[in-house]
Amino acid sequence: MADFNKVLTPGDYEKGELNVVIEIPxxxxxxxxxxxxxxxFMLDRVEPMAFAKPCNYGFIPxxxxxxxxxxxxxxxxxxxxxxxxxxxxxxxxxxxxxxxxEVDDKIIxxxxxxxxxxxxxxxxxxxxxQLINQIEFHFNHYKDLKKPGTTxxxxxxxVKEAKAVIKASIERFLEAHPDVKFRKGVEDAVEQVRSxxxxxxxxxxKAMEEPTK
Numbered sequence: 001m002a003d004f005n006k007v008l009t010p011g012d013y014e015k016g017e018l019n020v021v022i023e024i025p026x027x028x029x030x031x032x033x034x035x036x037x038x039x040x041f042m043l044d045r046v047e048p049m050a051f052a053k054p055c056n057y058g059f060i061p062x063x064x065x066x067x068x069x070x071x072x073x074x075x076x077x078x079x080x081x082x083x084x085x086x087x088x089x090x091x092x093x094x095x096x097x098x099x100x101x102e103v104d105d106k107i108i109x110x111x112x113x114x115x116x117x118x119x120x121x122x123x124x125x126x127x128x129x130q131l132i133n134q135i136e137f138h139f140n141h142y143k144d145l146k147k148p149g150t151t152x153x154x155x156x157x158x159v160k161e162a163k164a165v166i167k168a169s170i171e172r173f174l175e176a177h178p179d180v181k182f183r184k185g186v187e188d189a190v191e192q193v194r195s196x197x198x199x200x201x202x203x204x205x206k207a208m209e210e211p212t213k
Contacts, residue, residue, distance in 0.1 A: 025080035093124035
């Protein structure tokens with residue numbers, strides 16, 4: 001199995017796009033997690049069926065949230081997705097969340113290309129209110145049988161706040177992985193040079209095409 005933190009980037013989050021890896025399908029009570037050390041998925045525990053996931057659950061590669069794990073994603077689809085696939089996603093917002101005293105935010109996404117519903121979900125407010133209520137109830141109570149009162153949904157916020165959370169999580173990953181940070185710096189510098197050269201060539205072509213006065 002590929003190490004997703006090596007073969008995938010987070011995606012172009014500034015444009016509202018992400019790369020997302022799916023861990024848990026909608027409706028599953030299996031708490032499947034990405035094992036960063038061994039670069040594979042593991043079954044961490046089996047939850048009570050009463051607390052099966054109300055939506056797909058995954059993570060953004062090359063990120064570290066405040067709890068030390070990859071930044072989580074709640075992926076909204078009409079049907080369950082399969083553990084282990086990765087996909088391009090559109091950012092709708094973020095669920096601000098605290099788990100046992102630690103910040104554990106969840107980015108809310110939909111597929112970048114969903115032709116079944118005509119890409120009708122463009123912002124958080126487009127999602128059914130009942131679905132948001134179910135997600136909030138689930139994360140407020142899914143640990144009640146073992147650790148009641150340890151989880152709390154603080155708020156649902158839009159794309160701007162989601163991007164800020166993603167940006168901070170990418171920066172944590174880069175600080176923890178200087179080799180990736182260096183490579184990204186080189187790639188960004190090369191892209192800036194390429195863009196500058198392209199703009200210079202375009203300007204020169206335009207000048208040559210203008211009639212001489």
